[in-house]
Amino acid sequence: MQDERYARAIGAFSAALERLSRAYEADVEVRRDLLQDIHFALWRSFAQFDGRCSERTWVYRVAHNVATSHVLKRRRSRPQALTTLDEIAARGDPTQTSPEAEAGERQALRRLTALIQTLAPPDRQLVVLYLEGLDAVAIGEVCGLTAGAVAAKIHRLKAVLARRFDQGDSDAG
């Protein structure tokens, strides 16, 4: 049963988990280890899955929790200031570079990933779930927040992302 559940979850969320690991670790080699840890924790977790939430919610919670543990462990050895969506909305994106560097999707993706990696784990979880296309109710279920609180945060997030990625915006000038 544990193997079956894991195989089913991986069939559906393998790519999403890999993207999630990118949000939590910039180093490719370390990220590979983190992704393996997430897979292993997920497999172990299905031994205690009780069906009180959907498999998708369970997968994202376990993955985020493992990744959060990873961030906390890395911060002890390599302290790095993390921020919140509110701070970015108020003070600006700490990863912003010159407008010339913004050309192309690859750079945009690199900056988006870098921006996510500066966030504290709760906001990082919310941003990743939003980018994965989950709605406010589903995000709230994963994060343990009300749909209203999620909607308010997503509203701020969209404003930050619009400033970063809408080429027609006057943010650069």
Add this chain to the structure above:
Amino acid sequence: MPDSPPPLDPQQLWQSQPPETDAMTLAAIHQKAQSFEARIKRRNTIEYAASAVVILGFLPAVLHRGSWMMQAGGALTIAATVFIAWQLHRRASAKSVPEAGLADFYRVELSRQRDAARSVGVWYLAPFVPGMALLLAGRWFQSHSTRWSLAADHFIIGLVAVIAALVFLVIWLRNQRGADRLQRQIDEL
């Protein structure tokens, strides 16, 4: 005037990332499970071995018939070592929370670390105090060294007591500072 590029859709951008690695196979997962269990077994063995070394180290004090204080102090220090080993084991086991699918894991984990640091005096330092106090008292009142004078012996015992107290104080202060830092992180959530 050239057309400006269409605005990028962050969701589409994020989801269009090409995969970097293959998903883990079940065989690889089972292999990792085996090595994980082996690692836990190895860690437990090291913990038990370290406890055994401490017990053996304090056994002479327990068998010291000339001083009941040193005997009791040795026994209490051994009991404290076993208690601390159990505490560390219990707290390490509690760290497997990520697998529990907890929604508020970040806050729970920070709170767990804060509480462990805040109460380090109770669960890590205090258990050693009675045993160490009795060992030092036993040496002071009941079991002097024959190799040097009484005054020199008292000086050495006093010095050991001061050094032990300083080490305890530093451990306690560092943990209180750590607990304050964790509390600030929790408050920011």
